Amino acid sequence: MGLASVTSISAVLMILGIVLVLILSINNVVNDTKLKFDEVEVFLEDDITDFQMTTVEETAKSIPGVISIIYRSKEQALELMKQDWGEDAYLLEDLETNPLPNSYIIKVQDLELAENLVNSIKTLDGVEEVKYYKDIIDRLLTFANYIRIGGMIIIAVLVFVSIFIISNTIKLTVSSRKREINIMKYVGATNSYIRGPFIIEGVLFGLFGAVISIFIVYYAYSYLYANMNESFYNMFTFYLISPESILSDIAIIFLTIGAGIGAMGSILSLKKFLNV
Amino acid sequence: MIRFVNVSKEYKNGVIALYDINMEINKGEFVFLVGSSGAGKSTLIKLLLKEEGITRGKLYLNGTDITRVPNRRIPFIRRKLGVVFQDFRLLPNKTVYENVAFAMEIIGASPREIRRRVPAVLGMVDLSRKASSYPDQLSGGEQQRVSIARSIVNNPPVLIADEPTGNLDPETANEIMKVLVEINNRGTTVLMATHAKEIVDSMRKRVIALENGRIVRDEEKGGYGIEI
Numbered sequence: 001m002g003l004a005s006v007t008s009i010s011a012v013l014m015i016l017g018i019v020l021v022l023i024l025s026i027n028n029v030v031n032d033t034k035l036k037f038d039e040v041e042v043f044l045e046d047d048i049t050d051f052q053m054t055t056v057e058e059t060a061k062s063i064p065g066v067i068s069i070i071y072r073s074k075e076q077a078l079e080l081m082k083q084d085w086g087e088d089a090y091l092l093e094d095l096e097t098n099p100l101p102n103s104y105i106i107k108v109q110d111l112e113l114a115e116n117l118v119n120s121i122k123t124l125d126g127v128e129e130v131k132y133y134k135d136i137i138d139r140l141l142t143f144a145n146y147i148r149i150g151g152m153i154i155i156a157v158l159v160f161v162s163i164f165i166i167s168n169t170i171k172l173t174v175s176s177r178k179r180e181i182n183i184m185k186y187v188g189a190t191n192s193y194i195r196g197p198f199i200i201e202g203v204l205f206g207l208f209g210a211v212i213s214i215f216i217v218y219y220a221y222s223y224l225y226a227n228m229n230e231s232f233y234n235m236f237t238f239y240l241i242s243p244e245s246i247l248s249d250i251a252i253i254f255l256t257i258g259a260g261i262g263a264m265g266s267i268l269s270l271k272k273f274l275n276v
Numbered sequence: 277m278i279r280f281v282n283v284s285k286e287y288k289n290g291v292i293a294l295y296d297i298n299m300e301i302n303k304g305e306f307v308f309l310v311g312s313s314g315a316g317k318s319t320l321i322k323l324l325l326k327e328e329g330i331t332r333g334k335l336y337l338n339g340t341d342i343t344r345v346p347n348r349r350i351p352f353i354r355r356k357l358g359v360v361f362q363d364f365r366l367l368p369n370k371t372v373y374e375n376v377a378f379a380m381e382i383i384g385a386s387p388r389e390i391r392r393r394v395p396a397v398l399g400m401v402d403l404s405r406k407a408s409s410y411p412d413q414l415s416g417g418e419q420q421r422v423s424i425a426r427s428i429v430n431n432p433p434v435l436i437a438d439e440p441t442g443n444l445d446p447e448t449a450n451e452i453m454k455v456l457v458e459i460n461n462r463g464t465t466v467l468m469a470t471h472a473k474e475i476v477d478s479m480r481k482r483v484i485a486l487e488n489g490r491i492v493r494d495e496e497k498g499g500y501g502i503e504i
């Protein structure tokens with residue numbers, strides 16, 4: 001009997017774990033992306049005049065949220081590119097002319113503010129192209145929201161299901177102790193006095209289920225992390241969050257929810273029996 | 277101590293189990309509640325214990341109106357009323373001592389009080405030697421004495437017994453009556469529902485007779501009557 005409760009709580013929490021890891025990873029990616037792309041790149045035409053350059057600088061400075069404006073020559077850009085390419089940099093040695101444009105790197109406080117900046121700069125003379133990454137981030141955020149909402153719905157449903165399972169399990173214990181409860185009521189026991197041991201039982205089920213699922217989720221994720229982190233990085237240029245960094249969050253969340261489900265389940269199961 | 281004023285009880289299925297009951301039981305009285313099966317004796321007791329709600333009328337305990345009380349107050353009303361049932365209602369997995377101590381634990385008595393009080397009450401019902409026995413090792417009379425001990429261990433001002441001798445042979449029943457009388461002599465008000473004609477006739481206590489949910493007779497030092 002207890003097995004059903006513990007298993008159902010564990011199952012709910014494991015699914016919760018998957019959703020949590022997903023949400024945390026996406027949050028991680030979003031934050032990373034925001035940090036990485038807190039800049040707007042303004043590519044300049046090769047024949048831009050000094051006057052036009054000053055206009056670009058002045059315009060950028062006048063826009064709120066702009067932190068700094070750095071000029072990057074084509075030579076610097078190539079140098080950076082070589083660094084980025086690392087071992088493959090020799091491929092760049094053979095270039096006859098430098099194909100990269102001169103550019104301004106404009107750092108902004110928040111990518112949300114960048115739109116304004118981009119609109120006012122891209123039409124200026126001498127500006128070839130303005131690049132920023134708002135689209136990517138917007139898409140990521142929408143995606144994260146879907147996961148979050150979907151996850152919440154799934155979890156809410158599962159929490160209800162497991163409260164129901166727990167309350168039915170405890171109902172069996174309760175009805176086997178019906179006589180005792182009945183006598184307690186006649187002697188003047190308060191409902192909370194009678195509930196106490198059953199709530200403890202439910203909470204113990206919940207905590208036990210939580211511990212099991214913490215182990216499973218942690219080790220499963222560690223395994224995944226050890227085997228997939230590199231390939232994940234190669235595909236998406238982001239690292240997964242490390243298992244250690246989520247362990248304490250997961251533990252706290254699981255133990256709380258597990259205990260909560262257990263307590264709710266036992267309170268529900270006693271409702272009928274306390275009306276003597 | 278206990279006062280019923282125009283009390284009626286209609287069960288949800290439409291059965292009118294009590295009709296316009298008026299009675300007053302004073303502190304220290306010993307009262308028999310008699311009547312044929314289905315007359316409404318148990319229903320009257322259930323109203324007192326707040327196990328069933330009252331349809332019409334008013335009910336007072338110790339001067340307090342307990343006609344309608346919120347659920348959370350019911351346990352505190354029951355602590356003023358010791359109860360004994362025909363079927364003893366002991367916990368089979370607890371010893372005699374534990375069955376009695378249990379009633380004190382429930383109301384939050386200290387372990388010291390429990391250690392002092394339980395043996396004294398077991399002495400009163402003459403069960404000191406059986407303290408560590410389990411209910412299934414006891415005779416019916418002994419089991420009923422345990423349940424009486426449990427009902428008075430918290431010193432309630434009123435003891436209510438619903439056919440406490442119903443499952444016992446006449447001789448054992450007499451033992452139980454002696455215990456109840458002794459408890460009454462110590463000042464506890466006793467209300468006992470019963471079918472036992474001989475007991476009622478021999479004791480010459482106040483008798484309230486119910487018939488079809490109405491009080492048909494209420495006499496001091498009465499007998500069981502012949503109408504059954």
Ligand SMILES: Nc1ncnc2c1ncn2[C@@H]1O[C@H](COP(=O)(O)OP(=O)(O)OP(=O)(O)O)[C@@H](O)[C@H]1O
Nearest residue numbers: 287288289291293312313314315316317318319320
């Ligand atoms: N829970 C209930 N629901 C509906 N009707 C009930 C309920 N309990 C008792 N009754 C009815 O109320 C009437 C009085 O019953 P009650 O149990 O009070 O009688 P009693 O005098 O105690 O009888 P007995 O001597 O057999 O114990 C009966 O007609 C009975 O069928």
Ligand SMILES: [Mg+2]
Nearest residue numbers: 317318319438
């Ligand atoms: Mg009855």
